[in-house]
Amino acid sequence: xxxxxxxxxxxxxxxxxxxxxxxxxxxxxxxxxxxxxxxxxxxxxxxxxxxxxxxxxxxxxxxxxxxxxxxxxxxxxxxxxxxxxxxxxxxxxxxxxxxxxxxxxxxxxxxxxxxxxxxxxxxxxxxxxxxxxxxxxxxxxxxxxxxxxxxxxxxxxxxxxxxxxxxxxxxxxxxxxxxxxxxxxxxxxxxxxxxxxxxxxxxxxxxxxxxxxxxxxxxxxxxxxxxxxxxxxxx
Amino acid sequence: xxxxxxxxxxxxxxxxxxxxxxxxxxxxxxxxxxxxxxxxxxxxxxxxxxxxxxxxxxxxxxxxxxxxxxxxxxxxxxxxxxxxxxxxxxxxxxxxxxxxxxxxxxxxxxxxxxxxxxxxxxxxxxxxxxxxxxxxxxxxxxxxxxxxxxxxxxxxxxxxxxxxxxxxxxxxxxxxxxxxxxxxxxxxxxxxxxxxxxxxxxxxxxxxxxxxxxxxxxxxxxxxxxxxxxxxxxxxxxxxxxxxxxxxxxxxxxxxxxxxxxxxxxxxxxxxxxxxxxxxxxxxxxxxxxxxxxxxxxxxxxxxxxxxxxxxxxxxxxxxxxxxxxxxxxxxxxxxxxxxxxxxxxxxxxxxxxxxxxxxxxxxxxxxxxxxxxxxxxxxxxxxxx
Numbered sequence: 001x002x003x004x005x006x007x008x009x010x011x012x013x014x015x016x017x018x019x020x021x022x023x024x025x026x027x028x029x030x031x032x033x034x035x036x037x038x039x040x041x042x043x044x045x046x047x048x049x050x051x052x053x054x055x056x057x058x059x060x061x062x063x064x065x066x067x068x069x070x071x072x073x074x075x076x077x078x079x080x081x082x083x084x085x086x087x088x089x090x091x092x093x094x095x096x097x098x099x100x101x102x103x104x105x106x107x108x109x110x111x112x113x114x115x116x117x118x119x120x121x122x123x124x125x126x127x128x129x130x131x132x133x134x135x136x137x138x139x140x141x142x143x144x145x146x147x148x149x150x151x152x153x154x155x156x157x158x159x160x161x162x163x164x165x166x167x168x169x170x171x172x173x174x175x176x177x178x179x180x181x182x183x184x185x186x187x188x189x190x191x192x193x194x195x196x197x198x199x200x201x202x203x204x205x206x207x208x209x210x211x212x213x214x215x216x217x218x219x220x221x222x223x224x225x226x227x228x229x230x231x232x233x234x235x
Numbered sequence: 236x237x238x239x240x241x242x243x244x245x246x247x248x249x250x251x252x253x254x255x256x257x258x259x260x261x262x263x264x265x266x267x268x269x270x271x272x273x274x275x276x277x278x279x280x281x282x283x284x285x286x287x288x289x290x291x292x293x294x295x296x297x298x299x300x301x302x303x304x305x306x307x308x309x310x311x312x313x314x315x316x317x318x319x320x321x322x323x324x325x326x327x328x329x330x331x332x333x334x335x336x337x338x339x340x341x342x343x344x345x346x347x348x349x350x351x352x353x354x355x356x357x358x359x360x361x362x363x364x365x366x367x368x369x370x371x372x373x374x375x376x377x378x379x380x381x382x383x384x385x386x387x388x389x390x391x392x393x394x395x396x397x398x399x400x401x402x403x404x405x406x407x408x409x410x411x412x413x414x415x416x417x418x419x420x421x422x423x424x425x426x427x428x429x430x431x432x433x434x435x436x437x438x439x440x441x442x443x444x445x446x447x448x449x450x451x452x453x454x455x456x457x458x459x460x461x462x463x464x465x466x467x468x469x470x471x472x473x474x475x476x477x478x479x480x481x482x483x484x485x486x487x488x489x490x491x492x493x494x495x496x497x498x499x500x501x502x503x504x505x506x507x508x509x510x511x512x513x514x515x516x517x518x519x520x521x522x523x524x525x526x527x528x529x530x531x532x533x534x535x536x537x538x539x540x541x542x543x544x545x546x547x548x549x550x551x552x553x554x555x556x557x558x559x560x561x562x563x564x565x566x567x568x569x570x571x572x573x574x575x576x577x578x579x580x581x582x583x584x585x586x587x588x589x590x591x592x593x594x595x596x597x598x599x600x601x602x603x604x605x606x607x608x609x610x611x612x613x614x615x616x617x618x619x620x621x
Contacts, residue, residue, distance in 0.1 A: 119321025121286060122393075123334050123383075124311035137325040214325050214367040 038097030046105025067099035089161035104146025108139025242292035253448035267438035275448030314384030481567035482616035491592025499548030565617035
């Protein structure tokens with residue numbers, strides 16, 4: 001890349017809104033949508049698996065097999081159907097989060113002590129109300145722990161989506177940087193991607209503190225230890 | 236009244252948890268289901284609020300079949316206390332207690348106000364309202380559990396081994412508290428335990444279950460101790476049922492002796508005279524307010540072994556052990572005091588701790604023999620050792 005400096009600040013100031021700002025927003029959208037969709041699906045699957053235990057082994061195997069499919073292959077597989085739109089990235093990334101989130105939802109619900117569940121039944125909670133008002137809140141620390149892993153993994157995977165031209169900070173790295181032998185966009189893209197991961201993780205930590213005040217002085221350990229896999233950053 | 240009519244619970248694998256149970260549980264009383272594990276006592280309890288559905292037979296509360304109502308609605312009208320309290324870890328004490336009122340659609344402020352009332356009723360510090368269950372001791376958690384069960388003022392309270400996970404001292408305190416609450420609230424309580432002592436202490440009536448879910452005997456506790464129907468019940472009650480039955484007879488039935496009591500300031504010569512005239516081998520020395528000081532053996536006075544001592548109080552007095560309160564304790568407490576006393580005599584005191592009189596083991600024996608054939612005058616054990 002010649003003797004150009006690593007970072008050319010004038011390029012950054014000149015391109016702050018576009019492409020840098022645009023790519024960042026794309027990246028945020030492409031990562032948050034799969035996280036939210038994945039969470040929704042994982043809750044439905046997790047509740048079903050907790051309710052009907054026989055369902056869990058096949059579902060667990062299923063989401064793990066999905067996780068093993070390389071993301072780039074999945075993007076190309078979807079291209080003919082969804083084109084160069086955001087769904088080509090969102091669908092595979094949502095499926096990947098399931099491998100992390102489904103076990104966490106099942107584990108989280110499994111942490112509800114039997115005597116607590118029985119007391120809820122005996123107090124006269126209807127099954128749905130019991131799920132929403134008793135079991136979900138108790139499962140929350142474990143679910144959020146999984147969500148943190150899934151969020152960071154997804155944010156890093158969105159960059160791969162740029163390989164097939166789906167936008168995001170990867171686009172900055174690939175199109176503006178790598179192809180033009182120009183390091184500044186590459187550095188900007190990587191830095192923003194990492195910062196975004198930190199930011200989203202921070203928001204989740206904060207959310208957990210606000211949503212689960214009862215864990216502050218004792219239960220936090222229960223949430224921390226249970227994220228199934230932290231090694232999930234894909235490329 | 237809760238009526239079990241021919242209730243049977245059989246599981247698909249063929250085990251029978253409850254076998255043709257007929258029993259009537261009176262309104263406003265504590266009925267204890269007791270028995271070894273696997274006897275169907277908990278299953279029977281849980282059929283009342285439909286956490287378990289019977290295979291056959293029916294259960295009615297005040298004549299109304301429990302299956303006539305939606306289970307969730309039914310359960311809101313029945314308090315339930317579970318072994319480890321079953322408190323919601325994510326809710327504060329006050330919100331745990333407010334659970335059922337909120338389920339019944341009360342406004343949040345009203346439910347919390349009610350919860351605070353109940354905290355006071357069960358003896359919880361108001362400062363604990365905002366705490367989470369894991370910040371409380373086991374005994375306090377159990378109090379919250381009881382308060383939560385009572386929050387919507389249900390006429391029926393089901394208690395499933397509620398005190399078995401706390402240590403014995405705390406358990407006794409909780410039992411006392413339950414009896415105190417019950418004397419105010421008069422709920423229909425069904426209480427499950429495997430501990431016959433607890434059953435005798437709390438129950439107005441006791442239903443003993445045998446393995447296989449068969450009701451062996453349902454009776455008032457005193458009747459159960461006096462006349463177990465068979466070897467199983469007798470074995471389950473334990474070998475000292477005779478002594479325990481004495482809990483149902485008040486100590487005021489005893490004839491107490493007052494002729495062998497001397498003031499601690501009395502001269503030795505006077506004590507010698509008292510010993511001679513009463514014929515008692517032991518004298519009880521009391522202070523100016525008639526509180527017990529200790530025993531003096533009559534023969535020590537006679538033998539002149541007293542040396543240069545002038546007054547009774549200056550002698551080496553033998554410890555009087557523990558006393559019983561005549562007005563409120565049971566024969567069992569008096570017997571226990573006599574057995575432990577080095578003089579073989581129990582000291583009876585009034586509520587202020589002043590000596591009323593003493594009773595010797597031999598006199599206790601005749602009193603016990605006399606009541607042995609009677610029905611007990613109380614249905615509830617007398618006093619603190621009951």
